[in-house]
Amino acid sequence: MNIKNFLDQFNQTSARYQTIIEIVLVFLxxxxxxxxxGAVLMLERPGQAQPPIIGWIDTPAITVDPPGGPVGTxxxxxxxxxxxxxxxxxxxxxxxxxxxxxSAIANVVVDSNGQFSTGFIVPAGSPWINGGPALVIAKSSxxxxx
Numbered sequence: 674m675n676i677k678n679f680l681d682q683f684n685q686t687s688a689r690y691q692t693i694i695e696i697v698l699v700f701l702x703x704x705x706x707x708x709x710x711g712a713v714l715m716l717e718r719p720g721q722a723q724p725p726i727i728g729w730i731d732t733p734a735i736t737v738d739p740p741g742g743p744v745g746t747x748x749x750x751x752x753x754x755x756x757x758x759x760x761x762x763x764x765x766x767x768x769x770x771x772x773x774x775x776s777a778i779a780n781v782v783v784d785s786n787g788q789f790s791t792g793f794i795v796p797a798g799s800p801w802i803n804g805g806p807a808l809v810i811a812k813s814s815x816x817x818x819x
Contacts, residue, residue, distance in 0.1 A: 733787075735811045746795045748809070755783040756815055763791060764810040783813075 733754040739746065750763050763779035770776070781791040 733811075735809070737809045742795060744795050744797045747792060748795060749790065749792045750779070750809060750811065752781075752783070752789045752811055753787060755787050755789065755813065757783050757785045757787055759783045759813040759815060761789055761811050761813045763793065764808075764812065765793065765795070766808045766810060768806060 733752060735750055735752045738749045742748070752761060755761060761781050761783060762777040763781070764776055765778045778793045779791045781789045783789045
């Protein structure tokens, strides 16, 4: 059956039957518009970032700013992803020096968000007076980061 025959038969049917068919077609069109509109809205919905998980699941990290400098430089160490209320010791270790609890240059307590910020001044004297690379180490009873 081609379209012309269908339209001829449609014109010959009763007005009530035509009205029912028109209502069904309008209903299907409305449903189609709603489905397409819903799909478009779902695809265009802005993403929502999930807040970071704080606690033992996070990987602790530190940043050192500035990453280097001469004797007397003020250095800030920031941490995130640490276990809250932990005490973190900050070490500044020169080339060939062992780390020990006696050589910690700063001590800070991690806040409830798993973050900390502390600072120190690059000290004068050996081995700092000669310059060269040094390590900043953050250490708690659970983690150690270099």
